[in-house]
Amino acid sequence: MAIKYTKPLTVFAVIFLCFHLTGCAHTAMNPDYAGPKPLPVNIEKEFDYIRFNGAYSTKVLEENNQFALKQIRFTPSTNIIDMDHDIILDYYENRGELKSPVILVLPILGGSNYFAKTFAGYFADHGYSAIIVHRQKQYKSFKDLDKLDNTLRQIVLDHKQALDWIGMREDLDSDRIGVFGISMGSIKAALISALDKRINASVMCLVGGDLAEIISTSDEKGIVRRREEYIKTHDITQTEFHELLKSKITCDPINYAEYMDAENAFMVLGRFDSTVPYKNGNELWIKMGKPEKITMLTGHYTAILGLPYVKMKSLDFFNRKLRK
Numbered sequence: 001m002a003i004k005y006t007k008p009l010t011v012f013a014v015i016f017l018c019f020h021l022t023g024c025a026h027t028a029m030n031p032d033y034a035g036p037k038p039l040p041v042n043i044e045k046e047f048d049y050i051r052f053n054g055a056y057s058t059k060v061l062e063e064n065n066q067f068a069l070k071q072i073r074f075t076p077s078t079n080i081i082d083m084d085h086d087i088i089l090d091y092y093e094n095r096g097e098l099k100s101p102v103i104l105v106l107p108i109l110g111g112s113n114y115f116a117k118t119f120a121g122y123f124a125d126h127g128y129s130a131i132i133v134h135r136q137k138q139y140k141s142f143k144d145l146d147k148l149d150n151t152l153r154q155i156v157l158d159h160k161q162a163l164d165w166i167g168m169r170e171d172l173d174s175d176r177i178g179v180f181g182i183s184m185g186s187i188k189a190a191l192i193s194a195l196d197k198r199i200n201a202s203v204m205c206l207v208g209g210d211l212a213e214i215i216s217t218s219d220e221k222g223i224v225r226r227r228e229e230y231i232k233t234h235d236i237t238q239t240e241f242h243e244l245l246k247s248k249i250t251c252d253p254i255n256y257a258e259y260m261d262a263e264n265a266f267m268v269l270g271r272f273d274s275t276v277p278y279k280n281g282n283e284l285w286i287k288m289g290k291p292e293k294i295t296m297l298t299g300h301y302t303a304i305l306g307l308p309y310v311k312m313k314s315l316d317f318f319n320r321k322l323r324k
Contacts (some may be wrong), residue, residue, distance in 0.1 A: 003304065017069070024306065030290035033070055037218035043256070047195055052164040054085045061090070067124045067296050068093045068252055075176055076161050081147065081154045081248045087161055088134035090117075092124035092198035093171070101176035101322040102129040104159070104192075106185030109135070110222050122311050123180075129172055130319070135184075140303050143230065145248045152211075152251035159192040163199075163224045174198065180314060182206055183276055183300070187253055190284065193265065194256035202260070202316045202319035205268040206300055208280030209254025209287065220275045220300075253284055262289035265272070268303075269293065275300035290316070300317050 001164040024085045056074035063069070072089040079085070107116040112133065118131035128149050138160070139151050167174045178201040178270055181189035186207035193202040207215050215223060216238060231241050265288060269281040294313060303310075 018234035025292075025295045027295070029292045032293075033262050033289045035263075036256045036289070037196075039259045043195070044257075046134055047153065047156060052077045053168065055240040056165065065095070067095055072165065072167070074161075076158060078157050078161065078177060079154065080157065081150050083136070083138050083151075083154075085136050085138070085156055087165075089162060089165065090120070090132040090134070092128075092130040094122055094124060094127065094129040096127055098171060099173040100127065100129045100171065101178065101318075102131060102160065102172045103178040103180055103318060103322075104189075105130055105132045106159075106179065107132065107135050108190045109184035109220065110180055116185070118222070119180055119308075119311065119314070123318070124317065126315055128178075128322075131162065133159060133168070135196060141244075143226075145230075145244060146176045149249050149251050151250070155188055156191050156195055156251065157237040159188065160196055163192075165197060167198075174259070176200055178202065178318050178322055180205075180318075185192055187211070187276075190253035190260070191251070191256065194253065194260040199268075200264060201318055202267070203317055204264045204265065205310060205314075206270055206273060206276050206281070207253070207274040207284060207304060209252060209257060209284035210280050211249050211252045211254075212242055214276055214280055216242035216246055216274050217277060241295075254280075254287055257287035258289070262291035264321055265291035266314070267291060268313075269295050270298045270300055270303045271295050272298060272299045273303070 052074065054074060054077060056072050061069045061071055070091045070093055071085050071315065072091050076087050100246045105116050105120040110154065114134045120132050123130045137156065141214050163177065166172050166177060177190045177198055179193060179199050181187070182205040186204035189202055189204050190207055193199045215227065218224070229236060229267045267281065267285055270279055271278055273281070296303055298305060
């Protein structure tokens with residue numbers, strides 16, 4: 001006999017039900033973790049740069065009782081690639097605390113900034129200042145693999161200069177800085193967390209290391225299109241493409257993972273993720289020292305079913321680390 005519902009299920013009820021059917025597993029921080037290795041001097045020198053301490057523009061985008069949303073724009077003081085660009089920050093200025101902790105929110109590779117705005121607004125609603133660091137569209141191309149590693153390094157330098165801007169602000173507590181990222185945003189979060197000790201807490205969702213393998217195997221449409229174009233243009237196999245990437249990319253979270261403090265890191269992985277493959281995320285987790293982790297029984301895109309849960313757990317982690 002068919003089941004009859006007296007009231008139709010809402011979309012949110014369906015999502016909630018689906019998420020609980022998929023389930024997730026929580027892994028506590030490795031109790032035997034010995035701490036991060038010190039960042040070697042040669043790597044510190046590789047990421048030497050001129051700190052930003054210059055002029056910037058401010059534009060008010062929105063105001064409410066909880067925060068004022070302002071867009072900050074400035075020209076980077078250090079640019080090692082031949083792409084002129086501005087660093088653009090959407091700053092959710094907290095109105096409830098003079099020296100508030102701040103969370104950098106790093107967007108996904110393409111599409112809209114929906115997830116970045118959702119999380120930034122959520123953190124702002126809970127008493128944090130939040131800053132979305134806009135992605136640079138021109139960084140997505142890998143037509144010239146010789147420029148790819150330097151582009152990744154410039155991404156690190158851009159985020160270092162965003163941290164410099166935070167340090168210029170009297171209303172922001174530069175001793176309490178967190179970073180949050182999903183997908184490509186989480187890869188950026190892993191890089192900056194390992195390479196800049198001003199980051200005090202990191203939440204990385206759907207993250208992975210070994211970028212050569214991720215780019216070679218990911219099913220993300222934009223990456224697939226660019227990968228196939230490159231393979232066709234240069235008349236090489238996918239295996240040769242992978243080997244070429246391995247020889248070109250050194251700025252990779254997997255290479256710096258042991259320098260990140262796993263005590264201050266939190267990871268969310270999708271067990272059936274094939275966009276940033278679970279294998280790559282798990283390898284990064286191990287190399288990092290096995291920080292606290294949630295594994296959802298989802299793929300990359302179906303992880304949206306767990307969005308409310310990830311928001312709650314991320315906020316809990318930041319509260320534990322930035323409001324001690």
